[in-house]
Amino acid sequence: MDILRKIGVLMVMAFIGVFVVYSATKAPDFKLVDIQGKQVSLSALKGKVVVLNFWATWCPPCKREIPDFVKTYEKYKDEGLVIIGVAVNSKIEDVKNLVKQYKITYPVVMSDSSIEQTYGNITAVPTTFIIDKQGNLVPGGKKIGMFMEGELEKIVQPLLK
Secondary structure, three states, rough: OOHHHHHHHHHHHHHHHHHHHHHHHOOOOEEEEEEOOOEOOOHHHHEEEEEEEEOOOOHHHHHHHHHHHHHHHHHHHOOOOEEEEEEEEOOOOHHHHHHHHOOOOEEEEOOHHHHHHHHOOOOEHHHHHHHHOOOOEEEEEEEEOOOOOHHHHHHHHHHOO
């Protein structure tokens, strides 16, 4: 009886392992240009934890979460964290001014609107996605709305280990 129970437990564990492997959702790749003219792509960031933050210069909640994003990025960038700000419905000059004003140190790219469609038709900002080191969308890692101070760090810290 013990052997049958052990076999059953092993079968369940194997099934769960297969389910976990096949339930991961790959984050869609993208190629965008940052405000300095450099190309940024998700595929080039494999092995990093990526925070993809859709925001706009005219969005007050977007601006309120930026200082915490900068703080979190600076604290964890050497451990493999990358934050990419995707500016939507904003003029490049306004984006550059805001980057300077808020001292944003992470890459900021201009949306080409196809990325907004690819990531589920972004209709509200801020909208943020968390992507693990394997390039998968983290379950529950999509947030529509502003991150409160310290909230982003609590999410990404375990993923960096």
